[in-house]
Amino acid sequence: MNCSEARELLANYDELRKAKADVLPALDAHLKECSACREIQQQNSFIGEGIRALPPLSPSPVAHAKLMRALAAEHTRYIQRNASLDISTPTPSFLKPYLKDLSADEKHLEPLTTFSSAETGPLPVVPMVRKRPRLARMSHASIVGIAAAVLMLIMVSGISSLVLMSQTGNNSASQPHIVNQVAVTSPTQISVAYKGSAQGPYSHVVSSIASRDTLYYTAYQNSLNVTDPTDSSQFTWMLEKLDLSGNTNVEPIPLLEKDSTSKLYILESFNDWLIWLQVDPPKTTSGKNSTTNTTPANLLPHTWRVQALYLGNDPEQNSKNKDKKETEGTQGHPTFKTPITLLKGTYDQSAVPAWVNSPLQGTSTYSNNLLVAWLDAQGTSHLNNYQLDPEKEPVSTELAKATDGHILTTPTATSNGLSIYWGEEWTTEDNALHGNIWQNQQKEAPPQHGRWTPHNQTFQSLFRDDGGSFHPQVVNGTLFILSTLPVDQELIVKPSPTPTQGKGTATATPTRTPTHTKTTPTPSPSVPPTTTTSPAQAPIIAKNDPASYPLQADARILGTLLGYQISDPGTPQQLGDEGQSMAPQGGDRFLIWQNKDKSINMFDVLTNNAVNVKEAIPTNTIFLSVKGDTAVWITPPEQNGDTNTQSADTVLFKTFNWPTKVAPPAHP
Known part of the structure; x- marks a missing residue:
């Protein structure tokens, strides 16, 4: 069983x-x-x-009398509303005493009410005999004329319909589909919305994120004396902005007052907030034994922080900076705003599992909230929610944490935050990577005895407890996951919103922060092992430049993409080929993922259609980042096709927006 x-x-x-x-x-x-x-x-x-211990309920002594008086009043209104045929039914005898009491209380009674409350029965109804009116006789000529007029009307309507159908058929290829009052072109192929270059000393781009009119990126300065491309101490870094609404070749705008010796990686951009990860250079030991230390720089403990910068209109911040002189080299751009630190810590590789290589394991946004999965200095994994307000201090809430080598990853949420999902990953002795999917849902609390006010209650539980589920992505009311289980087993694996205990237990207590205490689970024999190998072996287009930012172990997982309707999770929908998909990224209404050969696939969730992106995004793309309704990517400079017009300090960005803007129909 x-x-x-x-x-x-x-x-x-x-x-x-x-x-x-x-x-x-x-x-x-x-x-x-x-x-x-x-x-x-x-x-x-x-x-x-x-329930059985509750005392029995007994009705009030006056309840019966109140009910009878109410029935008598309703019967009185019924008599007044209906015709004489309806009131011929005798008044129920059990109501007559209450009708009399009601009649005595009323000073002005309707005649029908008085008659109904009397001791006599109702009078018989005398039906009225209605005479049918005689129809006027029409002549034969009049009848023939009317028939001819109707026939002409039908013929004219048919000809008009044929003409309209002919015109519609000729123009059907150019007409947009109307889906939920949103006009979109036929979803078959994307078009590059922006193809432009930015020149400057910071030409080695490692991360980027874009919207329809703005592009943000981080890059380090070119240097001819670099001996280790992973050693950030040999570079200077900058966070910059490009305006996509103007020319294709624009000047980048620096967003930091001075360059940085720390690595910078953009994480999120939403509601005028820009979020990035700052990784400081490792602290080298000093003293007589420092010369014998052969530990690679990337394995030494180093500090890190998650930074947030509000780029919208902020009167308070502008007033603080009104007397501040512009930094040299800003070339007339507005004064710099000061970023705030949301989270910071120390990353020690010796305190985390060997397959983990970053203190951050995923971020996501909804409304004005930021979700961050991160690791502390002791190797404990946390999932925090940050509520951001430009006029207030950020409010942080811990949603979950995990220990014993279990890592929380890739948080995602619905647009209102009522449903939040994240992954949980761990390895077993055979070096196989396993994963489950958790859910945090806010639902209306069930009513209880005593004084009770309707409110939402948080329920936290396992969405998939199969050891083979990774990369949750919420897109337009659908939860997509990457499953390493065989497809025939998916038909019997159902999501279970009921909290469970044992392996991967989550304490769903609404009055305190849920915490799941981890024990090393026994791998399911039906879950194919996913071996954690070297990041250099991963045939993947990463979200950041993998030459600078290390790939996560789960980035190389091959599986089957499954989509669950959040409102009614049942049998999932399969995307792509079985076991050939990897690295999904979700936008507002579309999902992008990669095949085993690094080619890109795209699916429009709103229209339930595939979109052709393989021709626009080549397999030699360095990195690809999706946010909202925009994707941005870059390819190697020597393969862009315009090397004759580009200098060594030029980087070429490409973006697309989905849905693309639809031109209004031309008037005749």
């Missing part, structure tokens, strides 16, 4: 015991082995005992 069958029977557990049903031994045997089902049975028993 499995958990699904057992939980269906648990609702009638007491009745099964009283009836000594045949299925009871198998159910009891399952309860002895399954702690999750045993907890549900205990909860059901506790609720049942509480």
Whole structure:
């Protein structure tokens, strides 16, 4: 007996015991082995005992009289509203005393009410005989004329319909589809919205994010004396902005007052907020033993921080900077705003599993909130929610944490934040990477005894507890995951919103921060192992330049993309080929992922159509970043096709927007 069958029977557990049903031994045997089902049975028993312990309810002594008076009043209104045929039915005898009391209380009574409350019965109804009017006779000529007029009208309507259909058929290829009052072109192929270059000393771009009119990127300065491309101490870094609404070749605008010796990687851009990760150079040991230290620089402990910069109109911040002189080299741009630190820590490679190589394991946004999955100095994994307001201090809430080598990754959420999902990953002794998907949902709390006010309650549980689920991405009401399970098993693996215990337990307590205490789970024999290999072997187009920012272990996972409707998660929808998809990224209404050969696929969730992007985004793309309705990517400078017109300090960006803007129809 499995958990699904057992939980269906648990609702009638007491009745099964009283009836000594045949299925009871198998159910009891399952309860002895399954702690999750045993907890549900205990909860059901506790609720049942509480209900049976409640005192019996008895009606008020005056309830019967109030009910009868109300019925009498309603019967009186019924008599006044209906015709004489309806009131011929005798008044119920049990209402007559209350009708009399009602008549005595009223000073002005309708005649029908007085008549109904009298002791006599109703009078018989005398039906009225209505004479049918005689139709005027029409001459034969009049009838023939009317028939001819109707026939001409039908013929004219048919000809007009044929002409309209002909015109519609000729112009159908250029007409937009109307989907939820949003006009979009036929979703078959993207077009590059921006193809422009930016010149400057910071030409080695490692991360970028874009909207329809603005592009942000981080880059380091070119140097001829670089001996280790992973050693950020040999570079100077800058965070810059490009305006995409003007010419294709524009001048970048620096957003920091001075360049940085720390690595900078853009994470998110939303609601005029720009979020990035700053990784400081490692702290080298000093003293007589420093010359014998052969530890690579990227394995030494180093500090890091998540920075936030508000780029919208901020009167308070502008007033602070009104007397501040512009920094040299800004070339007339506005004064710089000061970023705030949302999160900081120390990353020690020796404190985390060997397959982990970054303190940050994923970010996401919804409304004015930022989700961050990160690791502290002791290797404990956390998931925090930051509420951002330019006029207030950020408010941080911990949603979950994990220990014992379990890592929380890739958070994602619906646009209102009522449903939040994230991954949980761990390895086993065979060096295989496993993953589950968690969910944090806000639902209306069930009513309770006593004074009760409607409110939302947080429920946290496992969405998929199969050891083979990775990369949750919410797109337009659909949750996409990458599954390493065979497709035929997906038909029987159903999402379970019921909190479970044991492996990967999450304490769903609305009055405190949920925490799941981890124990090393036993790998399911049906889950194919995903071996964690060297990042250099990954055939992948990363979200950041992999030559500077290390790839995560789960970036190389090949699986099957499955989509669940959040409002009614049932049998999932499969995208792409089985076991050939990797590295999904979600926009507002579309999902992009890669095939095993690095080619790019795209799916429009709103229109349920595939979109052709393979010709626009080549496999030699360095990195690809998706946010909102815009994607941005860069390709190697020597393969852009315009090397004759580009200098060594020029970087070429390409973007597309989806949906593309639709031109209004031309007037005749």
